[in-house]
Amino acid sequence: MHKRASAHVRYLVWAFVLAVLLGLITDLLLPSLLVFFASYSLWMVRQALRLHAWLYPTKKPKEVPESYGLWGDLFEGLYYTQLQNKKARKRLSKMIKRVRNSANALKDAVVMTNEMGQMDWWNEAATRLFGFDDDKDQAQLVTNLVRDPEFKAYFDAKKYDDALEITSPTDPNLIIRIHITLFGKQERLILAQDVTRLHHLEQMRRDFVSNVSHELRTPLTVIRGYLETLIDSEEAPEKWHRALMSMEGQTNRLEAIINDLLVLEKFEAQDRVHAEKEVLIVPLLESVLHDAELFSADNEHQISLDIVSNANIFGVENQLRSAISNIVFNAVKYTPAKGSVVIRWWQDHGGCHLSVTDTGCGFDPIHIPRLTERFYRADPSRNSNTGGSGLGLAIVKHVLINHGANLEVQSGIDQGSTFTCHFPNQRVVVPKD
Numbered sequence: 454m455h456k457r458a459s460a461h462v463r464y465l466v467w468a469f470v471l472a473v474l475l476g477l478i479t480d481l482l483l484p485s486l487l488v489f490f491a492s493y494s495l496w497m498v499r500q501a502l503r504l505h506a507w508l509y510p511t512k513k514p515k516e517v518p519e520s521y522g523l524w525g526d527l528f529e530g531l532y533y534t535q536l537q538n539k540k541a542r543k544r545l546s547k548m549i550k551r552v553r554n555s556a557n558a559l560k561d562a563v564v565m566t567n568e569m570g571q572m573d574w575w576n577e578a579a580t581r582l583f584g585f586d587d588d589k590d591q592a593q594l595v596t597n598l599v600r601d602p603e604f605k606a607y608f609d610a611k612k613y614d615d616a617l618e619i620t621s622p623t624d625p626n627l628i629i630r631i632h633i634t635l636f637g638k639q640e641r642l643i644l645a646q647d648v649t650r651l652h653h654l655e656q657m658r659r660d661f662v663s664n665v666s667h668e669l670r671t672p673l674t675v676i677r678g679y680l681e682t683l684i685d686s687e688e689a690p691e692k693w694h695r696a697l698m699s700m701e702g703q704t705n706r707l708e709a710i711i712n713d714l715l716v717l718e719k720f721e722a723q724d725r726v727h728a729e730k731e732v733l734i735v736p737l738l739e740s741v742l743h744d745a746e747l748f749s750a751d752n753e754h755q756i757s758l759d760i761v762s763n764a765n766i767f768g769v770e771n772q773l774r775s776a777i778s779n780i781v782f783n784a785v786k787y788t789p790a791k792g793s794v795v796i797r798w799w800q801d802h803g804g805c806h807l808s809v810t811d812t813g814c815g816f817d818p819i820h821i822p823r824l825t826e827r828f829y830r831a832d833p834s835r836n837s838n839t840g841g842s843g844l845g846l847a848i849v850k851h852v853l854i855n856h857g858a859n860l861e862v863q864s865g866i867d868q869g870s871t872f873t874c875h876f877p878n879q880r881v882v883v884p885k886d
Contacts, residue, residue: 500524504531562629562645568638570594570608582645584623595643598622604631611635618648628652663718666711673711677704713844716775717827717851731882732770734805735760737777738796745781745794752790756781761799765882768856776852777807779845780872784811787870805881808873815864824862825850849874856880 475485503518504527518528553576556563562579566572571592575585583599590598596605599622607617613633621627630648633641680701683693742758749756766773784794792812799806823829828843846860853860857877864870 504528560647562643564595564643564645566595566641566643568640570596570641572598579645582621582623582627582629582647607631608633608641611639618652621647659718662714666714666718669707669711673704673708677701677708680704710844713848717844717848729767729769732766732768732773734765734798734807735763737770737774738798738807741774741777741781742796744778745785748782749785752785754785754788754791755793756785757793757795759795759797759799761797762805763884764800764805765884766805766856766876767880767882772852772855776849776874779849780809780874783845784809784813784870784872787811788813800881803875804878805876806873807876808871810869810871812869815866815868815870817866818864821862821864825860 473482473486475481479485504524507518507528508531519525553574556576557578559576559578562576562582564572564575564579564583564585572585572590572595573592575583579585580587585598596608599605599619601619601622603617604619607613613635617631619629619631621629626649627647628649630646632644632646634644635641680697684697684701738758738760742756745756746754781794781796788794788811794812795808795810797806797808797810820829825846827847830843849860853874857880859875861873861875862870863873
């Protein structure tokens, strides 16, 4: 106990003892005790009123009251607590101001909402990109201010693994990419970035590739026609035959690259031609197997099909056929003659899965992260020998993205390779008996 409090108790005890002695001496014990308790009560009330007047001043704040004993400790303790609180509030205010200034300096929009979706705070970039009003929009529902059906569905779904791109409410020429993060008790932190320039650059790239690919097809058709004429002509010198066959092979390869580029651009744009429906996987795999056997020709590959599930996939058939064909044909291409290729289709709690395993030469796993890049070569010499375009796995990647699936690759040098496509349960369709 503090010294002042201890002294206060001692004085109180001594005063009580004196009151009792005085009452016994004068034979007025009860009146003496009543006077003691009344005096002490009045003194306590006076100290309480002084405390109230100090804590809740009507005019200018008063200095801390002077007192002694227990009340002196109480006044002093409250005074130092007030000082500490003022310092803490000042530090917190400076920190909040610094955080707000730094957030306002960002070019990306930042919006904080509570669990109901009401806006608590936003920075200046959010005002610019979304058109929020600092005076009127506080505590308003963000979905009432950003009136975009896609945004509302994205906001309410609470599945924020992927970003959302919408046009800005303030300018239809601006494209905004939105990321949302949940924190606390279902509160949300909304980050929005202006990706208009990136979107325009990507569109320019697509237009360039598409235009160049289409422009190259006409001269290639002419070149192919003349080459076929010269090859079939009996008047062409024999010494030209080898050169003409090589030119025809390179022309075929260039045409394959152009066709793959056009297919890839179509799939990257998620052009599903409104054809999403249940795709019958077993007949599709049997068709790809037949084509792979024809592609193998005299190499006598052992190509087998292992169907464990009769489940189908909801998607676009031509895209799925393109992706599966690319994986299977790659396996056939890079597997030596009389090697084996196994195509397997099965289902588990995670969805449906398609794997293609070959006994080819394989490759170093260091290449796996980049295999789906355009024109990437795990072994440059292999593509020149097989005539590949270097775009097959890029096509596979974008088809799987369009179907919410992902690609897993396992390989090793001289150990063969396994390419597995994982389709989520949302895409699986189980036929009714």
